[in-house]
Amino acid sequence: MTTPYLDTHTMQEGPALHPWLLPVQPFLGIWRGRGKGGYPTLTEDFAYEQEISLSHDGRPFLRYEARAWLIDENGTPIRPSGRESGWFRVAPDGYLEALVNHPTGISEIYVGQVSGPTIDLATHEVTRTPLAKEVVSGRRRYTLGDGGLSYEHDLEAVGRPTSPHLSAHLRRVAEVGESD
Numbered sequence: 001m002t003t004p005y006l007d008t009h010t011m012q013e014g015p016a017l018h019p020w021l022l023p024v025q026p027f028l029g030i031w032r033g034r035g036k037g038g039y040p041t042l043t044e045d046f047a048y049e050q051e052i053s054l055s056h057d058g059r060p061f062l063r064y065e066a067r068a069w070l071i072d073e074n075g076t077p078i079r080p081s082g083r084e085s086g087w088f089r090v091a092p093d094g095y096l097e098a099l100v101n102h103p104t105g106i107s108e109i110y111v112g113q114v115s116g117p118t119i120d121l122a123t124h125e126v127t128r129t130p131l132a133k134e135v136v137s138g139r140r141r142y143t144l145g146d147g148g149l150s151y152e153h154d155l156e157a158v159g160r161p162t163s164p165h166l167s168a169h170l171r172r173v174a175e176v177g178e179s180d
Helices: 018-026
Strands: 030-039 048-056 061-071 077-091 097-103 106-115 118-128 135-145 146-155 163-172
Touching: 018 061, 018 077, 018 135, 030 146, 048 077, 048 146, 048 163, 097 118, 106 135
Parallel strands: none
Antiparallel strands: 030 048, 030 163, 048 061, 061 077, 077 097, 097 106, 106 118, 118 135, 135 146, 146 163
């Protein structure tokens, strides 16, 4: 049995892009690259690789998935790290709502705007399970440029003020015309 409605990362295969998604069309794809992370509660910064996937099925939202793994100084994977999934809902004027869920028991709702090559999001609400660590707020920025996608994530958590947490530069790994 095949799935009748596949997601696509491109404009050339699969369902037509919903008109409301035109502001985020350049972000569609599978992106992979390296970054650095840290936080005031950590004893040292860390290096990681990350993959972000943004796809659509013809309706006015994007499917979002991200996963990361820690790497050593040679780029060798050490272990899995962050993982999240969710949805980016886009309005015709570029207003954007993002629902992001983590397997660590945290769910975040972000609101923001798509403006040219940038998606800028800030938390609207954070909920968590009883065993999840305290996360109060966050800010995420995705910027297209220099042949790739740059990602920054600031975080307010576990009694610390908002601080830089993650930053990465990713390259598109799914060429136009490919889909999953």
